[in-house]
Amino acid sequence: xxxxxxxxxxxxxxxxxxxxxxxxxxxxxxxxxxxxxxxxxxxxxxxxxxxxxxxxxxxxxxxxxxxxxxxxxxxxxxxxxxxxxxxxxxxxxxxxxxxxxxxxxxxxxxxxxxxxxxxxxxxxxxxxxxxxxxxxxxxxxxxxxxxxxxxxxxxxxxxxxxxxxxxxxxxxxxxxxxx
Amino acid sequence: xxxxxxxxxxxxxxxxxxxxxxxxxxxxxxxxxxxxxxxxxxxxxxxxxxxxxxxxxxxxxxxxxxxxxxxxxxxxxxxxxxxxxxxxxxxxxxxxxxxxxxxxxxxxxxxxxxxxxxxxxxxxxxxxxxxxxxxxxxxxxxxxxxxxxxxxxxxxxxxxxxxxxxxxxxxxxxx
Numbered sequence: 001x002x003x004x005x006x007x008x009x010x011x012x013x014x015x016x017x018x019x020x021x022x023x024x025x026x027x028x029x030x031x032x033x034x035x036x037x038x039x040x041x042x043x044x045x046x047x048x049x050x051x052x053x054x055x056x057x058x059x060x061x062x063x064x065x066x067x068x069x070x071x072x073x074x075x076x077x078x079x080x081x082x083x084x085x086x087x088x089x090x091x092x093x094x095x096x097x098x099x100x101x102x103x104x105x106x107x108x109x110x111x112x113x114x115x116x117x118x119x120x121x122x123x124x125x126x127x128x129x130x131x132x133x134x135x136x137x138x139x140x141x142x143x144x145x146x147x148x149x150x151x152x153x154x155x156x157x158x159x160x161x162x163x164x165x166x167x168x169x170x171x172x173x174x175x176x177x178x179x
Numbered sequence: 180x181x182x183x184x185x186x187x188x189x190x191x192x193x194x195x196x197x198x199x200x201x202x203x204x205x206x207x208x209x210x211x212x213x214x215x216x217x218x219x220x221x222x223x224x225x226x227x228x229x230x231x232x233x234x235x236x237x238x239x240x241x242x243x244x245x246x247x248x249x250x251x252x253x254x255x256x257x258x259x260x261x262x263x264x265x266x267x268x269x270x271x272x273x274x275x276x277x278x279x280x281x282x283x284x285x286x287x288x289x290x291x292x293x294x295x296x297x298x299x300x301x302x303x304x305x306x307x308x309x310x311x312x313x314x315x316x317x318x319x320x321x322x323x324x325x326x327x328x329x330x331x332x333x334x335x336x337x338x339x340x341x342x343x344x345x346x347x348x349x350x351x352x353x354x
Binding site: 038105113142 | 211213266267268269270271272273274275276277279283288289290292293302305306309314315329330332333334
């Protein structure tokens, strides 16, 4: 093999190798076109059924996301500080900490479920949660558990909609807490 | 797709030039474009106590003719999937998450404890479908599949094994 052919072959191999390494990395992460990596949930009941969702929730409120407390990668989640603006169900007031199953990893890659985008600091939402043993709250999964509420009109409409839903017999059978 | 052989390099190189199977999958809504399969198997770390559901789901996918296996991780292999249990009062019964390194499959004891054997099997078979790269099916016409996104509580029938369309999706990915 001539020196020129050898050099050309080595360059081609380097290019192919770099391309292969890039492709393996990108594919292993399973990045979607949008750059987010979905978490695939199996729900125990229909997460679009507001009557069931508000029945299952232990605390429901309008809240403004103050900021991120921390990312918990092992738990695929983010802990947020949220200021309660208005209570829909339960008795939470002031600032609370809410855990959401979504996070940005150390490489900057977003992981979130397909039907619930990660919360945004400064934005206001209707949030449906349960109580964690550590005193924090856990955001339920699904689009109806975190609804953007950026105007007073929308907040009022959402509050009424969910309070009306709470009056319905959802038929939900909730397992008892084991701890 | 996790690969660890020369075949992977070939496939990844093909991806580099825009001609991979992975690129084609991304265009189809029934395929995730990622999975837990490495070569022709999924090596998993067994950290779940739900053995009946796990072994049932393994058998139901493995009996398909494409010969893609679920095998326990050993000291000589790299885990592609970590199965474990957790306990949170939430509406999620289980989830699968692709990650750098081993992917994650978690079962929520809060629901699994009260589930019937059939409920646990149905849910686990569905989650394994994600590990094989099949996405949730949202369209009503796919209510009769194991990968239907609608919980049986809301949509009636639940399936404890891949149905005709699930098998077709699996074959598309792994033939």
